[in-house]
Structures are given as C-alpha cells and as structure tokens.
Amino acid sequence: MGQLLNSANLKALTYGIMNVISASGIVFANKAVFQTYGFHFTYALTWIHTVFTLVGMRVFAAAGMFPVKPISQRRLVPLAAAYVAYIVLCNLSLKVNTVGFYQVMKIAVAPTVIGLELVMFRRVPPLRIVASVMVVCLGIGVATVTDTQMVSNLVGIAVGVGATIMTALYQIWAGSKQRELKASSMQLLHAYTPQATLMLGILVPLCEPMGWAVMAAPVPAPGGADGAAALLPPSLPPQRPPGTLLAYHYTPIAVAAILISAVLGLLVSLSTFLVIGATSSLTYNVVGHLKTVIILTGGCLLFGDSMPAKKLLGVCIAMGGIAWYTQQKLASSKAPGAASGDPTPAPIRTPLLPITGTASSNPPITVKSVYTASVARTARRGGSGGISGAPHGQQQHHSHRQ
Numbered sequence: 001m002g003q004l005l006n007s008a009n010l011k012a013l014t015y016g017i018m019n020v021i022s023a024s025g026i027v028f029a030n031k032a033v034f035q036t037y038g039f040h041f042t043y044a045l046t047w048i049h050t051v052f053t054l055v056g057m058r059v060f061a062a063a064g065m066f067p068v069k070p071i072s073q074r075r076l077v078p079l080a081a082a083y084v085a086y087i088v089l090c091n092l093s094l095k096v097n098t099v100g101f102y103q104v105m106k107i108a109v110a111p112t113v114i115g116l117e118l119v120m121f122r123r124v125p126p127l128r129i130v131a132s133v134m135v136v137c138l139g140i141g142v143a144t145v146t147d148t149q150m151v152s153n154l155v156g157i158a159v160g161v162g163a164t165i166m167t168a169l170y171q172i173w174a175g176s177k178q179r180e181l182k183a184s185s186m187q188l189l190h191a192y193t194p195q196a197t198l199m200l201g202i203l204v205p206l207c208e209p210m211g212w213a214v215m216a217a218p219v220p221a222p223g224g225a226d227g228a229a230a231l232l233p234p235s236l237p238p239q240r241p242p243g244t245l246l247a248y249h250y251t252p253i254a255v256a257a258i259l260i261s262a263v264l265g266l267l268v269s270l271s272t273f274l275v276i277g278a279t280s281s282l283t284y285n286v287v288g289h290l291k292t293v294i295i296l297t298g299g300c301l302l303f304g305d306s307m308p309a310k311k312l313l314g315v316c317i318a319m320g321g322i323a324w325y326t327q328q329k330l331a332s333s334k335a336p337g338a339a340s341g342d343p344t345p346a347p348i349r350t351p352l353l354p355i356t357g358t359a360s361s362n363p364p365i366t367v368k369s370v371y372t373a374s375v376a377r378t379a380r381r382g383g384s385g386g387i388s389g390a391p392h393g394q395q396q397h398h399s400h401r402q
Helices: 007-036 042-062 073-096 099-107 109-121 127-145 154-181 185-207 252-278 281-303 309-334 367-380
Strands: none
Touching: 007 042, 007 073, 007 099, 007 252, 007 281, 042 073, 042 185, 042 252, 073 099, 073 154, 073 185, 099 109, 099 127, 099 154, 099 281, 099 309, 109 127, 109 154, 109 309, 127 309, 154 185, 185 252, 281 309
C-alpha cells in the first residue's frame, strides 16, 4: 500500500482529480450561468473566461511552470481567431442545447477530426480506426435521433454541429502550429491569449445587446378616489433597456457563478497539462471517459435532461467507440514508423499507479519535471507538440473552455 501512496502517485492522482472536477464543473457552471442566473451573453462570458486565462497564464509563466517562448504575434492572428470562434460556438451550444446533447457533440469531435483530415490532407486512417469512428457515429446517431427534445431544436442542432466542426478544425490547426513553432500547448496558449482577449473585447459591444441608451422610466398613471385630487407618483430613475448586458441584475450569487466558471476554465488548461505530463495520454483519455459519464449524469440530475433507454444506448455505443478509437490511436502512436503528425501524444513511461517498485524509485513530481517530460515526449515525436487531447477547453477545455 505504501508503494501506491507515495508522493509521486499522490500528486498525479491530485492532478487527475483536479482535471475531472474542473472539466466537469465548468460545464455545469456555464449552464447554470446561462439557465439558472439568466446571463445569456455568450460573448461577454467568453471574454471574461479569456481574461482570466490571460492573467492566469502570466502568473503560471512567472512562477516558472513553463518557459515563455517568443513568437511573432502576426503568425498567431489566425489561430487566435480560430480559438475565439470555437470557444464562442461551444458556449453558445451549451446555452441553446441540453447538457446531454452538448456532450454528445463533444464526443463527435474525434470522428470529425478524422473526416476533416481526410478531406483536407487526404490522410487515410487505418481500417481499424475507421471502424471505431463508425461505431462512434452510430452511437451519436442513435443518441440524437431518439432524443425528441433535441430533434425539434433545429437551431440547437445547427449550433452544435458548427461547434463540433470548429472545435475539430481548431484542434488540427493548433496541432500543426505547435509543430511549426515547436511550442508546447501552454506556450502557445500564453502567446495568443492577448489577441483572443482583444478580439472578444471588440466583439462584445458589436454582438451583444449592450443597452448604452438610458430610457426614461414609465410613470404610472395617477389615481384618485371619490373625485379627490390625484397625487402624482414619485418619479423613478432612468432605466436601461431590459435584456441588455448593462441592465442585467448583477446579484452577488450571479457574479460568483460567473467568476467560478472563469476560474474553472483556467484550471482545465492547467490540470490537463499537468495530468498528461505526470501520467500518460492513456490515463488522460480514461479520465476523459469518466468526465463524460459525470457530465451526462449531472445534466439529468441538475438540469432536468431526459435519458430514455434508446438515448442511453446510443451514448453507451458512442463511448464504447471512443474507447476503441483511443486504444487504436495510442497503439498507432507507439507503433514503429508512426507518423510524426499523429496528434495523439506518446505516453510517459511512468504509470499513474505502479504495481512494483519502492517509493524511492519514483522521483517526486514537480511542475518543472512535468514540463521536462512533456518536452522530452515532444522531442521523441520529432517536434510534434500534439494537442494533449484537448483544445484548451474543452477537450481541455475547452473549457473548453470554456
């Protein structure tokens, strides 16, 4: 038992728990902000999240969690724009859809990446990976077609599909940028977050109903009894148009929910980086399946999502397909002569919970050792940074953000 509860394993386990809590919690927090507290301003919420990410990445860099890599900002403009598009669409999908459908569309990202790589790069995956993707698609089809609540929501379907395609495009593009710039995911996020913050800061007043104009409050008609002279009611202060960002009633609990969702979005990025560096990509993907179960269950318990038997069957089929797909991708990445462009990172050789060995045989895990392991893995793969299985939000994040 002492071999399992050493310092290295406890830290790795802590990173995994932090990733599960943050990645699942941000979905519930964002949904509560939209549905429970009525903050329907997608661009504004995304901007708040990005500001927190910007500040957090500066703090992490100053603390020595990763070295800052100088990158020309001009080369990052398209990537920052793609980040803004994908994270806004993901938040919009969560706003207009159920938590269950949102998560099913997240599962659909993996086969979408395969399809886009086939169209864009003529990259034909092995037959076993195609078979696993077909299983995922079958499960998604069963889960969505049998969901009467979702089939009637054509706008939600369109937004969900758009979010899935944009997330897949962002993953592919970010992965290629990491290889091109020889930068880790944290270095890349640190570099383009200022541009993404600026873009969203411009989009908020352009795309959200701000309520700049102040309207005179309606004066109730005076009333009198028995012909007596009516007294004029006291004048009310001017009001902003209802349903606008500036007219939103920022109660302490609503502000707290918004801030919690922003902090969770930052923790998703940090915990994903740490858990992969401290364990392996296989462990991270297994943790990912646990997050899917938690999010789907939370959608039913917290937000009243329905889960009929056919929909549950479809979700189980899709998750089985994703597990098979993950296994095949990891096997491909470890095979001799595997393509260096494979976005699946090679696993660290230290398992999460080793069965043999003493506590002294496992060196303590520090932030520096996590980063060193990530860089070493990148070097073994010929400079391919990968996406750590997540586009900063969700799959990291991603929030994920996010």
